[in-house]
Amino acid sequence: MDSLPAGLSSTQKDELMDQVKQQIAVANAQELLTKMTEKCFKKCITKPGTSLDSSEQKCIAMCMDRYMDSWNLVSRTYSERIQKERHRMP
């Protein structure tokens, strides 16, 4: 990567930070979307028919909500554990 021109203006710096943050947020959402699609397809579409019937659509909606619940719970558990491990360190 080329080195940056010396001294970005503070506006340029803020723009750059915003861009980085946005790109990370997009990547994160994409990952969640991919995983959710894979998991909920597996759970709800046991026998793919000629169209998505209403019970399948309902299952998908429910599955999405539960996947996000699960994601949040896992996130909470993981950060609590990190905190605990940090305390344990001398």
Place this chain on the structure above:
Amino acid sequence: MTDFGDNFSSSLNTENKGDRDLQEFLFVEKQKAQFNAQIHEFNDFCWDKCVDKAGSKLDSKTETCLTNCVDRFIDVSLLITNRFAQLLQKSGNM
């Protein structure tokens, strides 16, 4: 993401106050991204292990299973890391 952060950071001039801010910013963002990636991974396999049917809410059994899944995975990871280090030490390779 890792490469991006590293290359980008190393191209910054640490003498410069503005660049130091950027470097710090990137360091924090990178850690947040790694944390998120880890959660995606945990949720991936803990979902398979714990969630049977996606109902109208996560029941308490499923919730317990999910928290246990994360905690036990970390236990296993720590255990294996420690034991592996001991094995290496015993074999005198390190």
